[in-house]
Amino acid sequence: MSTERKYLRFSISDRIEHWIQVISFGLLGFTGLIQKFSAAEISVSLIALLGGIETVRIIHRIASIGLMLGTIYHLGIAGYKYYVKRNRISMLPTLKDVTNAWGLFLYNLNVQKHKPQQGRYTFDEKFEYWAFVWGTLVMGLTGFMLWNPIASAKFLPGIFIPAAKAAHSGEALLAVLAIAIWHFYHVHIKHLNKSMFTGQISEHEMLEEHPLELADIKAGIAELPQDPIQVAKRKKVFFPVYSMVAAAMLVGVYFFISVEETAIKTVPPAENLVVFVPYTPTPLPTPFPTPTPAPLTGNTWNEGVSSMIKSKCGACHGTTVLGGLDMHIYEGIMTGGMSGETIIPGDPDASIIVARQSSGDHPGQFAEDELKLVIEWILAGAPEE
Numbered sequence: 001m002s003t004e005r006k007y008l009r010f011s012i013s014d015r016i017e018h019w020i021q022v023i024s025f026g027l028l029g030f031t032g033l034i035q036k037f038s039a040a041e042i043s044v045s046l047i048a049l050l051g052g053i054e055t056v057r058i059i060h061r062i063a064s065i066g067l068m069l070g071t072i073y074h075l076g077i078a079g080y081k082y083y084v085k086r087n088r089i090s091m092l093p094t095l096k097d098v099t100n101a102w103g104l105f106l107y108n109l110n111v112q113k114h115k116p117q118q119g120r121y122t123f124d125e126k127f128e129y130w131a132f133v134w135g136t137l138v139m140g141l142t143g144f145m146l147w148n149p150i151a152s153a154k155f156l157p158g159i160f161i162p163a164a165k166a167a168h169s170g171e172a173l174l175a176v177l178a179i180a181i182w183h184f185y186h187v188h189i190k191h192l193n194k195s196m197f198t199g200q201i202s203e204h205e206m207l208e209e210h211p212l213e214l215a216d217i218k219a220g221i222a223e224l225p226q227d228p229i230q231v232a233k234r235k236k237v238f239f240p241v242y243s244m245v246a247a248a249m250l251v252g253v254y255f256f257i258s259v260e261e262t263a264i265k266t267v268p269p270a271e272n273l274v275v276f277v278p279y280t281p282t283p284l285p286t287p288f289p290t291p292t293p294a295p296l297t298g299n300t301w302n303e304g305v306s307s308m309i310k311s312k313c314g315a316c317h318g319t320t321v322l323g324g325l326d327m328h329i330y331e332g333i334m335t336g337g338m339s340g341e342t343i344i345p346g347d348p349d350a351s352i353i354v355a356r357q358s359s360g361d362h363p364g365q366f367a368e369d370e371l372k373l374v375i376e377w378i379l380a381g382a383p384e385e
Contacts, residue, residue, distance in 0.1 A: 005203045007217065009195040013077050017070065018196050021132075024066035028139075029176040031060040036169050064143055065257060071136060072249045076242050084234045086226055090120040093130065097123035119212040128183060135175045142168035148259045301330045301384045305377050309333070312364040330384045345382040348375045 010018070034043040035056060050056050081087040100123045103116035121129075145152040145164035152161060187193045195201045206214040216222040299305070309327055317327040317337075325337025336342045339352055348354045354375060357366045366374065377383075 006200040007203065007206055007214075008199060009201040010199050012199065015196055015199060017074055017077055020066060020070040020073065024063045024070055025175075025179070027059060027063035028067065029172065029179075031056050031063065032169075032172045033176065035060070036173065061147070061257070064139075065253065067136065068140070068253050068256070072246050072253075075249075076246060079242055080238060084231060084238050086224065088120075091126055091129055093123075093126050097126060117211050118209070119216075120210055122209060124182075124186065128178070131178065132175075135171055138171045139168060139175075142171070144256055147256065151259045299373070299377050299380055299383075301377075301382070305374065306330070308366075308370050308373065312366060312370070316364065334382070343378060343382050345378060348378040351378055354378070 031050075034040075034046050035053070037043050038047065038053070047053055047056055050059070082089055100116040100118055103112055104123075106112035107115050142164040145156075145161060146168060149161045152164075191205070193201070193205070203214070206217075213222065313327045316322040317325045317332075325339075325342060326332030326335075327342075333342055333353075336352070342352050344350045354371070356362050357371050357374070
């Protein structure tokens with residue numbers, strides 16, 4: 001069992017904050033990339049696996065809310081450390097970080113023999129932190145414009161919306177690559193730093209990465225003693241102020257996610273209009289226009305029956321001879337067509353013409369007195385003269 005001394009690197013609140021950002025950033029990066037490269041085969045498969053593009057968008061937006069809430073939490077933790085506990089603001093970049101970066105560059109080229117001596121946060125850790133702050137601001141602003149394009153277009157020219165999409169997409173890709181290449185290499189590959197899991201760091205790691213902080217700890221000046229009475233006074237100021245700031249920021253988050261539903265749902269719905277309504281049902285086949293039938297004058301083919309049948313049936317059973325039945329001439333109607341004998345003299349019940357007209361829905365429908373005339377004509381033997 002190792003007896004090497006351990007030092008507290010991150011408190012529980014620090015680790016909670018870190019994992020909130022890990023989960024929200026991870027989901028944002030994953031769902032954002034498969035939307036950016038949605039035409040790629042692997043993206044199509046992943047989108048289908050997650051339940052479709054709408055589900056992916058919902059996950060992306062939930063993760064963005066997590067990132068915003070994590071930011072509010074971070075401001076509270078940082079404010080408490082620096083205002084109440086009076087911790088050193090070690091994350092601010094200084095000119096020393098520039099010389100440390102140059103010194104490490106020379107050391108890696110074997111030009112300089114010793115690594116630069118760095119404190120609690122190295123120049124690359126500061127660079128990562130402020131890059132994350134900058135990226136969060138850019139992603140938040142452009143994300144709002146993409147989430148609420150109509151509200152944004154009320155104050156900005158419309159060209160800002162596609163510009164926001166390009167900036168959002170490009171910054172996201174840059175952030176994912178920075179975490180995947182820079183952060184993972186320095187924290188998980190170069191040497192496995194477990195301080196975000198355990199909260200502690202070994203003395204060897206402190207000596208290797210943060211020798212100036214280790215020297216301050218051993219000298220007893222890493223944390224200056226604080227007057228408990230003054231700390232209590234600062235708490236009385238900090239908690240009300242932070243509560244109001246956090247409440248205002250939470251209202252901002254609510255506004256962010258609720259100012260509009262989507263660019264489509266906020267547009268007034270279209271009215272349902274009837275484009276075409278037929279006045280009456282049209283029979284099939286559609287008969288040609290027919291002349292007004294001549295008055296019924298007699299009970300033979302040549303005297304009344306002929307003119308009435310031609311006016312009603314001639315359009316289909318005249319020139320076109322539909323069904324092989326020609327009703328323009330006496331011989332044609334007496335011969336019949338493909339359905340059989342149209343007229344059987346003396347027997348109207350067996351005559352097809354009477355059966356078809358009695359149904360009441362024939363295209364060339366006879367009036368009641370016209371059908372009666374045809375029946376009387378058939379009963380009389382269907383004479384021509």
